Amino acid sequence: MSSPTLLHIHTVILQLLLLSTFVLSHYNYNFSSSSSSPQSNWLPARATYYAASDPRDSVGGACGYGDLKKAGYGQATVGLSESLFERGQICGACFELRCVEDLRWCIPGTSIIVTVTNFCAPNYGFTPDGGGHCNPPNKHFVLPIEAFEKIAIWKAGNMPVQYRRIKCRKEGGIRFSMDGSSIFISVLISNVAGAGDVVSVKIKGSRTGWLPMGRNWGQNWHINAHLKGQPLSFEITSSDGLTVTSYNVAPKNWDFGQTFEGKQFES
Template identity: 25%
Template sequence: MELISFNHKLGIVCVILLVLNSALLCCFADSYTKSRASYYNTPDGYGNPWGACGYGEYGRTLSGGNVAAVSGSLWKGGSGCGACYQIRCKIGQYCDEDGTQVVVTDYGEGDRTDFIMTEHAFSNLARDSASSAKLKKYGVMDIEYKRVSCKYSKSNVLLKLHENSNNPYYFAILLLNVGGKCDVAAVQLWLEDKKEWSPLRRVYGTVFDYENPPGGKITLRIQMDCAERLVWEHPKKPIPSNWNAGQAYDTGLQF
């Protein structure tokens, strides 16, 4: 009887510890990190079409221009491209309580900053236009941020053929509208004659390429890093054999 009672109590303790551990992990994952942020100017206050992620014009206006360049720790060799962050500043009389959300489209190191935001995004940290003008005078200021899920409810993940692609000699792609909190870790191409997957090279940012790709339809798979859990995702359809630079294909995937 005592052994049964002991095992019962031990079981209860284990359950409590598991619940507490899960709660702590959730709280940690949802916590803010202290840092600093600045902003850069463009003629319209929106993004830079030459950002290091390779998004081009798409990256300039993505999320209504609420985009940012990030430091190396968030850039992660380019796999941080497309990540979404909630940012808020802490100057009570000027800062909006919720702050604003930005999408990573570029790499940039500042004065101990993790974010160099567009002027448009930086302004959205403020309570109102008058407060925005006050914040801009700081130039660089203390903020706190956390990773949040990107949401593209009206679009699946898109595979876009980079403008430098040249069928059939050079195949280069970039991934657009990647939702959730996952990073693109790798892309592979199926070689039918060898019955094996072959890796594409990450050229920079979110641009992957493959020299002398196989003829015919191109089948890809995408490896997503979701909180250190690697998952392979397969687009619903292959890229047709008549692919050309600039074309975008719906993967049928949502993350």
């Protein structure tokens, strides 16, 4: 058999380079250098679980979503340690978790996708490598037992896991739940797809320009303005820098206690 020609060798090398470029572009989906951007690489952490004393209880959380089942999050939720929680800005973000390093307790080949709805407070009465699971600098996830058992046997307790930030996929549009009284308006923003978390909000009445809202806590945003009797529009910006605008989401006869649905980010 004759030796391959120099032209043939160059052709093969070029094909391999093109193939490697395609593979990298297909699997790497970091949106920006921001720590809150979705990531393709798996990072180490640990996870524990909690069980409600009564399965009928409505378990809310530090993000302000209230009844998680009614809000559409169900049991696929997670509380984050201080090193991950970002003082509530990360509320609504989605993570994929998988169990690692423990063949006795891990359920192999499984992972679970959860939405951030809660905060695991530090306990400085213990050291981070003792009972202070959520103390800095620990990266720790606290799951409902129903979610934990998707990736590990419940007897495992404090498990090593790997995690990565992913895009959120939600059914329907972004939800705006109205609260407050008189000229104080509080809006809970939930069911956010894409990056999942919200970094800025603007509101507009039919007789106003765009007014910036402040973060009250979690994903509750507030403003002091008289907007009753006006249809309301919202402009939402997520941590990846994308913005979605929903015009006239709430009709002019909107009232406190009502929830309205607007446009949605692509997931």
